[in-house]
Amino acid sequence: MSEITKFSDIEVPSLYEGTERIRFRDLVGKEIIVKDVTFLLGDFGEYAVFEFQFLGDEKRYSTSTGAKIVMFRLRNLHSTGKLPAQGKVVKEGRHYDII
Numbered sequence: 356m357s358e359i360t361k362f363s364d365i366e367v368p369s370l371y372e373g374t375e376r377i378r379f380r381d382l383v384g385k386e387i388i389v390k391d392v393t394f395l396l397g398d399f400g401e402y403a404v405f406e407f408q409f410l411g412d413e414k415r416y417s418t419s420t421g422a423k424i425v426m427f428r429l430r431n432l433h434s435t436g437k438l439p440a441q442g443k444v445v446k447e448g449r450h451y452d453i454i
Contacts, residue, residue: 371406374417379451382418382444386410387453390439392429397421403429410441422451429453 370393392405402421408414420426432440442453 370404371415371417374406374415377416377418379418379420379422379444380446383446383451384444386441386443388439388441389429389432389453390415392433392438394426394430394433401426405429420451424450424452 371391387407387409390406390408392403394401394403396402400421402419403426404417404419406415406417408416428442432438445452445454
């Protein structure tokens with residue numbers, strides 16, 4: 356009888372492998388440089404996963420967000436080839452932005 360494959364035997368590709376994951380909400384008030392972005396479709400709609408660095412730090416990080424204003428800015432920068440781009444993550448009420 357052949358051996359049964361385990362789900363844990365299947366390697367799942369990771370976006371931005373080698374980066375430390377940080378929750379987007381923990382970036383509020385921080386200056387970052389967005390290096391690359393990937394747009395994905397999830398159960399709750401479209402969202403972005405992006406690689407970034409903190410200003411003055413060479414370490415690579417990644418995060419994800421579905422915030423509409425941030426998505427708009429990321430899509431514009433990506434489609435016009437203007438990455439990397441620098442900005443500060445802010446939150447006003449329930450709305451996030453990168454300015």
